[in-house]
Amino acid sequence: MTELLNKKLLTETVASKFNFTKKAAGEIVDTIFDEIQSTLAEGGKVDISGFGKFEVKVRPERMGINPATKERITVPASKAPAFKAAKALKEAVK
Secondary structure, three states: OOOOOOOOHHHHHHHHHHOHHHHHHHHHHHHHHHHHHHHHHHOOOOOOOOOOOOEEEEEEEEEOOOOOOEEEEEOOOOEEEEOOOOOOOHHOOO
């Protein structure tokens, strides 16, 4: 069991399972991550069956308080990536 799966280990796993060079496997892994990133950057959603959904959540502008001065400030609207695990992934983790 691996406690931490990083990009390097993922690349090595793909290379060994499919008998690819590490360079070719790295290009495949990079392409997958690049496609997910560009789709989200364009406002799209990524749905990987059995794994989960990636989407962009919009956080509206809100009022906040500066803890140092207690002054009210406006926190600007922002966007953040979000992930929702599929039922199959949730079941596998249990």
